[in-house]
Amino acid sequence: MIAFNARSAWTIYKREVLRALRTAMQSILAPVLTTTLYFVVFGAAIGSKMDSGMAGVNYGAFIVPGLLLLTLLSESTSNGSFGIYMPRFTGAIYELLSAPVGVAETLIGFVGAAATKSLILAAIILITATFFVDYTIAHPFYALGFILLVSASFSLLGFILGIWADSFEKLGIVPVLFIIPLTFLGGTFYSIDLLPEPWRSVAMANPVVYLVNGLRWCFYGSSDFPIGLSLGMTLGFLVLCVAFIAWIFRTGWRLRA
Amino acid sequence: MELSPVSRITRGMEPILEISGLTKTYAGGFTALQGVDLTINKGEIFALLGPNGAGKTTLIGAVCGLVRPTSGTMRAFGQDMTHDWRALRARIGLVPQELATDMFETVLHSVNYSRGLFGLAPNAARIEEILRALSLWDKRKAQIRALSGGMKRRVLIAKALAHEPDLLFLDEPTAGVDVELRRDMWAQIAQLRDRGTTIILTTHYIEEAEEMADRVGIIQAGSIRMVEETRSLMKRLGRTEAHIGLATPLAVVPEVLADYNLTLVDGGQELLYRGGNGAGGGKAEVARLTKDLVANGIDYTSIDIRESSLEDIFVDLLEGAAA
Numbered sequence: 001m002i003a004f005n006a007r008s009a010w011t012i013y014k015r016e017v018l019r020a021l022r023t024a025m026q027s028i029l030a031p032v033l034t035t036t037l038y039f040v041v042f043g044a045a046i047g048s049k050m051d052s053g054m055a056g057v058n059y060g061a062f063i064v065p066g067l068l069l070l071t072l073l074s075e076s077t078s079n080g081s082f083g084i085y086m087p088r089f090t091g092a093i094y095e096l097l098s099a100p101v102g103v104a105e106t107l108i109g110f111v112g113a114a115a116t117k118s119l120i121l122a123a124i125i126l127i128t129a130t131f132f133v134d135y136t137i138a139h140p141f142y143a144l145g146f147i148l149l150v151s152a153s154f155s156l157l158g159f160i161l162g163i164w165a166d167s168f169e170k171l172g173i174v175p176v177l178f179i180i181p182l183t184f185l186g187g188t189f190y191s192i193d194l195l196p197e198p199w200r201s202v203a204m205a206n207p208v209v210y211l212v213n214g215l216r217w218c219f220y221g222s223s224d225f226p227i228g229l230s231l232g233m234t235l236g237f238l239v240l241c242v243a244f245i246a247w248i249f250r251t252g253w254r255l256r257a
Numbered sequence: 258m259e260l261s262p263v264s265r266i267t268r269g270m271e272p273i274l275e276i277s278g279l280t281k282t283y284a285g286g287f288t289a290l291q292g293v294d295l296t297i298n299k300g301e302i303f304a305l306l307g308p309n310g311a312g313k314t315t316l317i318g319a320v321c322g323l324v325r326p327t328s329g330t331m332r333a334f335g336q337d338m339t340h341d342w343r344a345l346r347a348r349i350g351l352v353p354q355e356l357a358t359d360m361f362e363t364v365l366h367s368v369n370y371s372r373g374l375f376g377l378a379p380n381a382a383r384i385e386e387i388l389r390a391l392s393l394w395d396k397r398k399a400q401i402r403a404l405s406g407g408m409k410r411r412v413l414i415a416k417a418l419a420h421e422p423d424l425l426f427l428d429e430p431t432a433g434v435d436v437e438l439r440r441d442m443w444a445q446i447a448q449l450r451d452r453g454t455t456i457i458l459t460t461h462y463i464e465e466a467e468e469m470a471d472r473v474g475i476i477q478a479g480s481i482r483m484v485e486e487t488r489s490l491m492k493r494l495g496r497t498e499a500h501i502g503l504a505t506p507l508a509v510v511p512e513v514l515a516d517y518n519l520t521l522v523d524g525g526q527e528l529l530y531r532g533g534n535g536a537g538g539g540k541a542e543v544a545r546l547t548k549d550l551v552a553n554g555i556d557y558t559s560i561d562i563r564e565s566s567l568e569d570i571f572v573d574l575l576e577g578a579a580a
Contacts, residue, residue: 098321
């Protein structure tokens with residue numbers, strides 16, 4: 001009995017990565033340009049006037065992890081959703097559904113490709129940031145692991161979104177209405193310790209706060225929360241997404257009539 | 258296109274697909290399949306006929322994994338399809354009704370993708386053979402969106418053949434394709450069958466089923482009404498119709514012609530013959546009739562003779578079922 005079709009998973013993965021390269025202007029250049037503008041405006045321009053920095057770190061450097069996450073979350077979600085939504089929209093999903101592939105091959109193919117795109121973006125953004133701000137990475141392996149985990153988790157979320165959405169409007173609504181606002185309010189540009197009560201407590205309910213602080217710890221060795229909490233929450237979110245997708249494949253929700 | 262006699266014979270009776278008691282009720286309450294029982298034999302071309310909404314596409318979708326059946330069992334290649342479904346699906350191909358694929362991909366890339374998706378290693382020679390057979394080799398580097406409708410449909414066939422399926426579903430394979438290309442496709446489908454691929458096709462060109470299929474199944478309102486060999490169906494229900502234009506109008510059918518099934522139409526200017534058995538018997542009887550007309554001094558100016566088609570039979574059956 002065949003339990004896993006590695007070649008099928010690799011075929012989906014390769015095609016999705018090639019599709020991103022085919023649309024490199026939209027997939028890679030556009031988010032890199034947007035993030036660069038943040039570095040110029042908030043890092044180089046405004047940051048240079050903030051002599052005291054933020055949480056003991058130069059302000060330009062302080063915002064690097066948050067801005068990186070801002071791009072990672074929105075791009076992972078978009079890429080993850082677009083990859084599966086388009087074949088649903090065009091009807092080409094028939095080929096995937098009739099193929100000898102299950103949830104494992106599909107996730108490795110689609111979500112793996114979306115996460116790969118996010119990692120390429122992260123690398124380009126971090127290289128670009130060196131031109132505008134001075135930053136260091138205190139725990140590079142943790143940082144790599146954390147970026148991987150976040151990219152995979154939000155690509156999974158995007159995949160769910162791509163299956164849930166039945167219109168382009170719905171496809172775009174989650175990143176715009178939820179991911180970006182939560183990231184902005186999640187301490188991208190400030191330490192939540194600066195918030196007065198009750199806003200600090202309210203901010204604690206924002207899951208992105210833990211992600212931003214987790215990545216900030218990887219960069220500067222300090223954050224508002226222990227790294228274990230951030231890693232645990234991200235891992236829990238990933239497991240939740242995988243479980244939900246497994247349920248989708250078992251029931252055929254929005255995939256099979 | 259006339260198929261070779263051997264290809265008209267259903268090869269053996271080894272079942273390749275066995276569907277039993279298959280039902281499908283959609284979430285909205287519509288029942289698309291009502292206890293379908295159907296067996297497809299290895300090596301045959303089976304045509305599934307039915308009006309729009311009869312359940313043809315749902316039935317294909319259920320076998321190919323696009324539709325979740327409500328109840329019933331399906332066995333392919335002798336095994337239950339719920340067990341080791343990966344191995345079974347790898348042997349089944351599907352050409353959908355809609356032209357649905359990534360239109361921005363090149364033909365070659367798209368077909369290679371299909372092969373890999375079904376778990377097979379790249380095989381440039383095999384892909385070239387498929388593309389050449391479908392007259393797509395010269396277009397292999399073209400984006401699919403740049404191709405004509407007929408070519409796009411052939412790309413979908415090439416994609417379905419890329420993993421060399423033993424059982425191939427063709428859902429309206431020649432819809433929207435011009436007559437010449439349709440005949441090319443028939444030839445290609447016949448070649449596939451000659452190589453041993455079992456083919457199940459749905460079509461609304463009943464001429465297509467008549468020309469190609471070893472057996473036809475008629476599905477209506479989610480139930481299989483009839484499954485029969487095409488030739489025996491034609492023989493059993495086929496008829497010959499002859500319109501004989503008379504030089505001089507008649508008031509009644511002459512007594513000497515009482516042995517023939519004749520009626521006078523068009524104000525007595527035309528004799529209408531209906532009879533035969535769909536296997537040539539009617540034509541022979543019309544030949545005898547014309548001799549009798551001459552022998553009895555009844556002059557005629559024209560003869561228009563035609564055999565009833567599978568379409569006529571199909572329409573008659575559906576009308577009969579509706580009544």
